[in-house]
Amino acid sequence: MPESSSIVILTGAGISAESGVATFRGAGGLWEGHRVEDVCTPEALAANPELVHRFYDMRRAFVQTVEPNAAHLALAQLDAAWAGSLLIVTQNVDDLHERAGARRLIHMHGAHLSALCGDCGARFHWRDPLPPGSICPSCAAPAMRPDVVFFGEVPYGMDKVDAALRDCDLFVSIGTSGAVYPAAGFVRLAGAMGADTLELNLEPSQGSSFFAESRFGPASELVPAWVEGMLSRHALA
Ligand code: BV8
Secondary structure (H helix, E strand, C coil): CCCCCCEEEEECHHHCHHHCCCCCCCHHHCECCECHHHHCCHHHHHHCHHHHHHHHHHHHHHHCCCCCCHHHHHHHHHHHHCCCCEEEEECCCCCHHHHHCCCCEEECCEEEEEEEECCCCCEEECCCCCCCCCCCCCCCCCCEEEEECCCCCCCCCHHHHHHHHHHCCEEEEECCCCCCCCHHHHHHHHHHCCCEEEEEECCCCCCHHHCCEEEECCHHHHHHHHHHHHHHHHHHC
16 A cells, blocks of 8 residues: 555454453353343443443553554554555554554544543543542542443544545454444445455454455464554565
């Protein structure tokens, strides 16, 4: 691909699996033993704040004990080396892309290490437990909540993501089941706008048929190989 080519990369839980972070629809489709409807909706937060806050506290603490894997590191290397436009859009709320060195990154479903005030909308870097009723450092309301996008809420950064998808020459999807929208629809938008489309996943996703090419295997093997190919072809271009 020539230097001016623009790339959008969507990542999901599968890219963090080899770092030890559980995926969502693996073992029986339970999230750490919970049904998604019980823990990832505004209704669940209102009805059972203790459960929802505890669910995110547990995961926030856990992601601080794991490390980025070769797939995260390879994407960060591509981000640093690619002269054209590049955007990593992650559905993940862990900080493994950042810790690997990625810069051009959007967390469309929010982030574990961030807390949001449900009253004033202020956000704060947050590493510790966040019990229900935590006081907002900005407006003092007892309204702090996990800064994640629940089902039924609007994903973050969608204007920038939409523009990047319409402009890109290549759309790559890594480690996602294609079960959650609007992320699952990105391949169709990019493809309709003329982009080439590539899926790197352990197994066929729900959207595999929409990709021009799919490669199956662990991300820690597929992603470094793909990045090496991109950088060597680009260097020769
Ligand atoms: C919204 C919170 C409106 C943080 C999450 C049609 C159109 C639009 C919306 C909808 C629609 N139909 C239904 C909806 C509503 C809903 C939805 O999609 N429901 C689903 C269940 C049908 N969507 C929403 O509500 C979204 N909001 O639509 O607002 C709007 C839309 C556009 C513009 C403006 C407004 C909000 C959705 C966000 C929900 N929050 N997370 C958290 O707790 O983590 S979603 C949750 O699922 C995570 O973010 C996760 O990332 C995401 C997707 O899961 P995956 O990442 O794909 O993980 P999964 O386990 O499923 O799959 C892992 C894959 O990796 C597998 O394929 C596996 O084979 C592979 N793998 C495993 N190991 C490896 C591997 N691959 C490579 N290597 C390995 N080693």
